[in-house]
Amino acid sequence: MKVKKIDHIGIAVKSLSQASKLYTGPLSLEGKEEILEDRKLKVMMIKIGDTRIELLEDQDPEGTISKFIEKRGEGLNHIAFEVDDIYETIQNLKAQGYRITSEPSAGADNTIVTFVHPKDANGVMIELVERRKD
Numbered sequence: 645m646k647v648k649k650i651d652h653i654g655i656a657v658k659s660l661s662q663a664s665k666l667y668t669g670p671l672s673l674e675g676k677e678e679i680l681e682d683r684k685l686k687v688m689m690i691k692i693g694d695t696r697i698e699l700l701e702d703q704d705p706e707g708t709i710s711k712f713i714e715k716r717g718e719g720l721n722h723i724a725f726e727v728d729d730i731y732e733t734i735q736n737l738k739a740q741g742y743r744i745t746s747e748p749s750a751g752a753d754n755t756i757v758t759f760v761h762p763k764d765a766n767g768v769m770i771e772l773v774e775r776r777k778d
Contacts, residue, residue, distance in 0.1 A: 645733045651726040651773045652689065652696040656709045657718050660701040664688050667697065675699075678752050685709065687752050698724070698752065722759070724771035730756050733772055748774075 657663035660677070667673045667690045675688040684704040690697045700721060702709035712721060727733045730748050738744060743761035751757035751773060760770040 645736045646728045647733075648726040648728060650695050651724040651771075652698045653720065654698045654700055654722040654724060654771065655719060656712050656716075656721040657699050657701055658713060660686050660688055660699055663699050663701075663718075664690070667699075676753075679703075680750070680752060682750065683707075689753055720768075722769040722771045724757070724773050726773045726775065728774070730758060730772050730774035734758060 655663070664675050668675050673690050673692060675690040677686065677688045679686050684702065684707050686701045686703055688699045690699070700709050702713075704710060709721070734744050734748070737760060742764045745759040745761050748756045748758045751771075754776045756774045756776060758772050760772065762769040
């Protein structure tokens with residue numbers, strides 16, 4: 645199991661178009677918008693050097709991002725680490741008693757993702773990201 649880098653920082657937002665203005669306007673960063681149909685999310689990946697910021701807008705009023713915003717307000721949702729082998733990483737974490745919240749699934753920008761339960765990470769949700777090799 646090898647963590648390569650911080651892949652991105654996820655920020656929950658009510659409006660992707662409103663939230664992206666700061667990044668793509670005055671900060672002059674480039675953003676790539678994507679719809680994750682199976683998770684009912686609209687996301688924008690904003691590249692900053694070797695990492696990214698991910699803005700997440702829920703398309704479902706009962707979705708996880710909508711519930712997060714309702715409970716905590718807009719803001720930091722997760723920190724994502726790129727790993728070399730997501731399945732090996734999950735196995736190692738589970739063997740040490742960490743809870744994984746979901747099976748690996750398709751993520752933004754041609755990735756496979758899953759999450760470590762925030763209660764096992766001092767209240768911070770950790771996303772594990774593996775870049776697809778195809």
